Every structure is written in structure tokens, then in C-alpha cells.
Amino acid sequence: MSENSSNNGYWSANMRIISISLVIWALVSFGFGILLRPLLSGIAVGGTDLGFWFAQQGSILVFLAIIFFYAFRMNKVDREHGVDEE
Amino acid sequence: MDQFTINLLFVGSSFALYIGIAIWARAGSTSEFYAAGRGVHPVTNGMATAADWMSAASFISMAGLIAFTGYDNSSFLMGWTGGYVLLALLLAPYLRKFGKFTVSEFIGDRFYSQTARIVAVVCLIVASTTYVIGQMTGVGVAFGRFLEVDNTTGLLIGACVVFAYAVFGGMKGVTYTQVAQYVVLITAYTIPAIFISLQLTGNPIPGLGLFGDDVASGVPLLTKLDQVVTELGFNSYTAHHSNTLNMVLFTLSLMIGTAGLPHVIMRFFTVPKVSDARWSAGWALVFIALLYLTAPAVGAMARLNITEMMWPNGGINGGAVSVEAIADDPKYDWMDTWQKTGLLDWEDKNGDGKIQYYNDKNAEMQTLAEEKGWKGNELTKFNRDILVLANPEIANLPSWVIGLVAAGGLAAALSTAAGLLLAISSAVSHDLIKGAYNPKISEKGELLSARIAMAVAIVVATYLGLNPPGFAAQTVALAFGLAAASIFPALMMGIFSTRINNIGAVSGMLAGLVVTLVYIFLHKGWFFIPGTNSFTDADPLLGPIKSTSFGAIGAAVNFLVAYVVTGMTKETPQAIKDLVESVRVPRGAGVAQDH
Numbered sequence: 001m002s003e004n005s006s007n008n009g010y011w012s013a014n015m016r017i018i019s020i021s022l023v024i025w026a027l028v029s030f031g032f033g034i035l036l037r038p039l040l041s042g043i044a045v046g047g048t049d050l051g052f053w054f055a056q057q058g059s060i061l062v063f064l065a066i067i068f069f070y071a072f073r074m075n076k077v078d079r080e081h082g083v084d085e086e
Numbered sequence: 087m088d089q090f091t092i093n094l095l096f097v098g099s100s101f102a103l104y105i106g107i108a109i110w111a112r113a114g115s116t117s118e119f120y121a122a123g124r125g126v127h128p129v130t131n132g133m134a135t136a137a138d139w140m141s142a143a144s145f146i147s148m149a150g151l152i153a154f155t156g157y158d159n160s161s162f163l164m165g166w167t168g169g170y171v172l173l174a175l176l177l178a179p180y181l182r183k184f185g186k187f188t189v190s191e192f193i194g195d196r197f198y199s200q201t202a203r204i205v206a207v208v209c210l211i212v213a214s215t216t217y218v219i220g221q222m223t224g225v226g227v228a229f230g231r232f233l234e235v236d237n238t239t240g241l242l243i244g245a246c247v248v249f250a251y252a253v254f255g256g257m258k259g260v261t262y263t264q265v266a267q268y269v270v271l272i273t274a275y276t277i278p279a280i281f282i283s284l285q286l287t288g289n290p291i292p293g294l295g296l297f298g299d300d301v302a303s304g305v306p307l308l309t310k311l312d313q314v315v316t317e318l319g320f321n322s323y324t325a326h327h328s329n330t331l332n333m334v335l336f337t338l339s340l341m342i343g344t345a346g347l348p349h350v351i352m353r354f355f356t357v358p359k360v361s362d363a364r365w366s367a368g369w370a371l372v373f374i375a376l377l378y379l380t381a382p383a384v385g386a387m388a389r390l391n392i393t394e395m396m397w398p399n400g401g402i403n404g405g406a407v408s409v410e411a412i413a414d415d416p417k418y419d420w421m422d423t424w425q426k427t428g429l430l431d432w433e434d435k436n437g438d439g440k441i442q443y444y445n446d447k448n449a450e451m452q453t454l455a456e457e458k459g460w461k462g463n464e465l466t467k468f469n470r471d472i473l474v475l476a477n478p479e480i481a482n483l484p485s486w487v488i489g490l491v492a493a494g495g496l497a498a499a500l501s502t503a504a505g506l507l508l509a510i511s512s513a514v515s516h517d518l519i520k521g522a523y524n525p526k527i528s529e530k531g532e533l534l535s536a537r538i539a540m541a542v543a544i545v546v547a548t549y550l551g552l553n554p555p556g557f558a559a560q561t562v563a564l565a566f567g568l569a570a571a572s573i574f575p576a577l578m579m580g581i582f583s584t585r586i587n588n589i590g591a592v593s594g595m596l597a598g599l600v601v602t603l604v605y606i607f608l609h610k611g612w613f614f615i616p617g618t619n620s621f622t623d624a625d626p627l628l629g630p631i632k633s634t635s636f637g638a639i640g641a642a643v644n645f646l647v648a649y650v651v652t653g654m655t656k657e658t659p660q661a662i663k664d665l666v667e668s669v670r671v672p673r674g675a676g677v678a679q680d681h
Contacts, residue, residue, distance in 0.1 A: 011670060029168050033337075034326075037326065046296070046308060047308035047309035047312075052160075052308075053297065057382070059168065060163065060378055061379075063170065064371055064372060066171050067170060067368040071174070074361075074364060075361045075364065082673075083671040084673065085360060
């Protein structure tokens with residue numbers, strides 16, 4: 001493993017997974033839950049629309065999925081790059 | 087057995103349980119106080135974190151704020167859960183690798199500066215004190231109802247109990263006590279919600295019932311709720327009425343504030359491994375989500391129940407509830423008990439023997455009121471913070487459920503308030519007095535200064551809790567804004583940038599904290615003293631941006647100032663760059679160390 005993280009594969013793999021995760025994080029909350037809600041207003045969910053569902057239920061469920069996905073992937077990446085804890 | 091005795095029984099036995107577990111767990115070994123490296127399992131740690139984290143704001147206050155505003159207050163739900171994503175991805179694993187116990191130590195070491203450490207401590211104290219004010223508001227509501235006294239007396243009694251609880255102290259560190267508190271808290275929150283969801287929608291899972299059909303009318307619950315509230319001139323429940331920019335900034339402030347709160351971050355220092363820190367954040371959110379997925383259902387269903395109680399004969403045309411019914415009908419007993427706390431009140435303004443509840447600010451309703459001879463909304467006071475505690479009584483649930491909710495509300499408020507007081511006192515005595523002012527202070531002197539700091543903090547919080555800057559969750563939201571603007575950016579830059587130097591970080595934190603604090607004080611009064619504000623959140627200084635949403639702007643200021651100042655000052659030494667590199671890889675993480 002090289003000393004400088006700017007050019008090592010482990011750190012860039014980590015940054016890539018973080019970026020993807022944060023895009024989804026922002027999309028379901030700020031996106032579907034708030035800013036894109038008008039676009040989703042055609043999709044009815046139990047007396048209201050999909051945006052409302054994302055704001056009050058969906059985003060929380062996706063947040064959970066993101067954290068567990070990240071933990072699972074990173075613990076694997078740690079092993080692949082040989083930087084996991086012995 | 088009357089309700090008062092049942093409440094006493096539930097509250098008393100839950101406290102006996104916590105103290106019992108604390109004594110049992112401590113008997114094993116006092117060195118397990120921090121449980122560092124002793125293998126606290128991620129699931130257990132997650133549950134304890136959830137108990138620590140969910141306070142009066144989540145338990146007592148949040149559903150009430152959602153109930154009376156609807157969709158627009160979804161920010162609380164997304165903000166207070168979304169922060170865990172940031173925590174898990176951007177902070178927890180690296181801070182665990184760093185391997186010390188406090189956030190200010192990381193900031194002090196990473197920015198190789200005693201000043202940075204002290205500034206971090208000051209940020210921590212400011213945010214935590216604001217947080218405690220919010221908790222005291224909740225404590226006042228809970229004790230007021232539970233002891234059937236007015237809110238002020240309830241708050242004063244509550245303050246004494248919190249102080250005693252915090253001085254007893256050690257309890258805080260015992261993970262299993264927190265696990266017990268979590269179990270009490272979540273049971274107390276979900277049981278009434280399940281009952282009410284079954285009553286209204288036939289679905290036992292409140293989060294699904296919220297999107298189900300109202301059994302009585304056959305239409306979807308939310309459609310029904312929209313009809314019922316708009317008929318009275320209120321904003322529809324599901325539509326977006328507030329400013330979009332403010333809603334985005336508010337949600338963002340709560341998210342980054344969550345990831346910047348020292349008492350939450352600290353829990354991730356004590357898991358055995360870096361990989362466990364990642365899992366722990368996930369488990370914490372699982373246990374938090376159980377409450378947060380239920381809260382919006384609690385809010386919506388309570389709003390429907392309350393509105394139908396005030397208009398019991400099929401809406402506005404069927405006539406309002408009569409004054410005699412409120413006095414005599416056992417269904418309305420909750421109104422009489424809550425009136426004693428001073429947080430709920432009504433007045434028959436037009437003397438027609440009925441209590442008309444409607445939005446008297448709405449022009450159409452004013453015309454209608456003129457026709458019908460109404461003289462304004464007669465449900466004159468309904469404090470948002472009473473909703474969750476009153477909810478089982480409103481829905482006419484068995485008295486043991488009401489007792490359980492009282493125990494849960496107190497567990498939530500007391501555990502977090504006591505934990506914050508401990509954090510404040512150790513920051514003052516350990517980091518400020520011992521760390522900076524007088525390193526030679528004796529252990530006894532340190533303990534004494536900790537107690538004095540704790541007493542001062544509780545007196546300040548109680549005083550301000552009597553005239554709080556907002557409902558419990560709103561005050562707590564201000565604390566999150568402060569943490570968002572000061573601590574989170576410093577931590578993130580400390581990990582993800584090797585460039586940011588000591589002067590940059592200190593300037594950034596100070597700029598973020600000061601600008602946010604000033605913005606809050608301008609709107610909520612200087613030092614939260616009522617009447618000293620120049621603006622209100624109804625008409626904020628900067629366009630639509632309310633003081634509760636300013637944390638996100640403060641954080642941006644923090645980042646910007648840190649980058650600009652770093653560019654103008656001396657480069658970070660190589661040793662510190664190496665420290666950052668080592669924090670980024672999990673290998674070599676030892677057990678967390680005290681200093």
C-alpha cells in the first residue's frame with residue numbers, strides 16, 4: 001500500500017462507494033421527498049402521492065439500506081486491499 | 087386504581103429497573119465504565135446509541151409538530167435519520183481508527199493546536215446547553231402531566247430529578263441501562279400507535295396504516311384527514327405549503343447536526359473494531375427508525391382523532407362539541423387533566439355553550455364565522471408538546487397504556503438530559519479547566535468544578551426552559567444547527583483533507599459558530615431571553631431562511647473560511663498528513679485510549 005492515499009486504490013474505491021451512496025441519499029430525501037415531489041405527484045400512494053411517502057417513510061428505509069450496503073461493501077474492500085483489521 | 091397511581095407504578099418500576107441494572111452491571115467491574123475494547127456488540131451498541139439519541143424532542147415533541155403542520159414538517163423525519171448516513175460514511179469508522187475518547191481530542195490532535203481543541207469544546211458546550219433547554223421543555227410537560235401540576239411546577243421538579251440523575255452519573259456509561267431505557271421507550275411509543283392504527287385503519291403496523299383506508303368512512307386515511315382539516319380552514323395535511331428552500335436547508339441542518347453531535351459520535355469510539363463502527367451506525371438507525379417510521383402515523387392519526395372529537399357529529403355542519411360534554415363525558419377527561427398543566431385551554435367566546443375549533447385566520451372561515459355567530463377559534467391553546475403524551479387518552483386506550491407512555495416519555499427526556507449535563511460538565515472540568523486553564527488541578531478540584539458546571543447548566547436550562555425559544559423539538563433543532571455549523575465541518579475536513587491547517591480549522595469553526603449563533607439570537611432573542619429579538623421566524627432576516635435552518639449556511643461558511651484561511655497560512659506539517667493517512671485505513675486500530 002502506498003503512503004499517499006491520493007493515488008492508492010483503496011482510498012479511491014472508498015471515495016467511489018461514498019459518492020454513489022451519497023447521491024442516493026440526496027436523491028431519496030432532498031430529491032423525491034422535497035424537490036422532485038411535484039414530478040411524482042401522478043403516482044398515488046394511499047390517499048396521497050409517492051413524494052409524501054418518501055418524505056415520511058421511504059427515505060428512512062433507503063437510509064438504512066445505504067448504511068448496511070456501505071458497511072458490507074467496505075468491509076469487503078478492506079480485505080481485498082489487505083487493510084482490514086487482523 | 088386511578089390513573090395517577092398507575093402512572094406512578096409504571097414510572098417507579100421503570101426507574102427501579104434502570105437503577106437495578108446499573109448496580110448489577112457496575113458490580114462486575116468499574117473499569118468497564120467506557121466499555122472500550124471490551125466487545126460491546128454492534129447491535130447492543132446500536133440500541134444504546136438509539137436510547138442516548140432519542141430524547142424528549144423525538145419522543146414527546148416531534149409527532150405533535152408533524153400533526154399540526156403535516157407534510158411540511160417531514161424535515162424532522164428525514165433530517166434526524168439521514169444524519170446517520172453521514173455519520174456512518176464520513177465519520178464513524180475514521181474516528182474509531184483514531185482511537186481516543188472525545189471529539190475535541192480528535193480536533194485538537196488533527197489540527198495540532200490546543201486552541202482548536204478549546205474552540206471545539208466551546209462549540210460543544212454551546213450546542214449541548216441549547217439541547218438541554220429543549221429537553222427541559224419536554225421534562226416540564228411530562229412531569230406536569232404525570233404529577234398533575236402546572237407546567238412550571240412540573241419543570242422545577244423535573245429539573246431536580248434530572249440533576250440528581252446526572253450526579254448519580256455512572257448510569258450513563260452503563261450500556262445495559264441504556265438498552266433497558268430503549269426497550270421501555272420504544273414499547274411506550276409503539277403500543278399506543280398500534281392500538282390507534284388498528285382502531286382507525288385495521289392495520290397493526292402504524293407506518294402502513296398511515297397509507298391505508300379509514301375504516302369508518304372507507305376512504306384513504308390521508309384523504310379523509312385532508313378533507314377534515316381543510317373544512318375547518320386549515321392547510322391541507324399532505325400538500326407542501328412552506329418555502330422549499332427553507333425546507334431543504336432545515337433538513338440539511340438536522341442531518342449534518344446529527345453527525346456533529348459529540349454525545350452521539352462518542353458512542354462509535356467504543357466499539358471493538360473499525361468494521362464494527364460501520365455496522366453500529368446501521369444498527370443504531372434500525373432502532374431509531376422503529377420510532378421514526380411510527381411517528382408520522384402517530385401525528386396524522388392524532389390530528390384526525392382530535393379534530394373529530396371537537397366536531398363529533400360528522401364535521402363542521404354537525405355542530406361543535408358542547409361545554410357540558412367536555413366537563414362530563416369521560417371521553418373528554420383528557421382535556422380536563424391537560425388543562426391543569428396550562429398547556430391546553432378553551433374558552434366559549436360567543437357563549438353558545440359549544441367550543442368551535444377552526445382556523446380563524448382564514449378569510450373564508452371568517453365569513454362563515456360571521457354567518458354562524460362565532461367569535462374566533464375557541465380551542466385557544468393546544469401546546470404541540472402534549473400531543474404524544476395525551477394521545478392514548480384521546481384515543482381512549484386502557485389506563486396501563488397511559489402509564490407506559492408516561493414512563494417512556496420520562497425515560498427519553500431524563501436519559502438524554504442527564505447525558506448532556508455530563509458531557510457539559512466533563513467538557514468544562516476536564517477539557518477547559520484541567521486541559522487549558524489549570525493542568526495541576528487536583529482530582530477533587532476537577533470533580534467539584536464538574537459538579538458546579540452541571541449545576542450552572544441546569545439552572546440556565548431550567549430558567550430558559552420556563553420561557554423556551556420554541557417547542558421542545560424546535561429548540562433541539564437549534565442545537566443541531568449549532569453543531570452542524572461548528573463541529574461537523576471540522577471533523578470532515580480533518581479526515582477528507584490533508585491540507586486544512588490549524589489556523590484554517592479554528593477560523594472556520596469560529597466563523598460557523600458565531601454566524602449561526604448570531605442569526606439564532608437575532609430571531610429567538612439574545613441568549614434566548616424573550617423580547618430581545620429583532621426578527622421573527624415568521625419574517626426572517628434572510629428571505630425565507632428561518633433560524634432553525636441556518637445551520638446549513640453556517641456549515642458552508644465554516645468550510646469556506648477554513649479553505650480560504652488555509653490557503654493564506656503555513657502548510658500542514660508532514661507528521662499530521664501522516665496521521666490523516668493512517669486514520670483512513672482500518673488496519674492497526676488498537677483499543678480506544680484515554681489520555
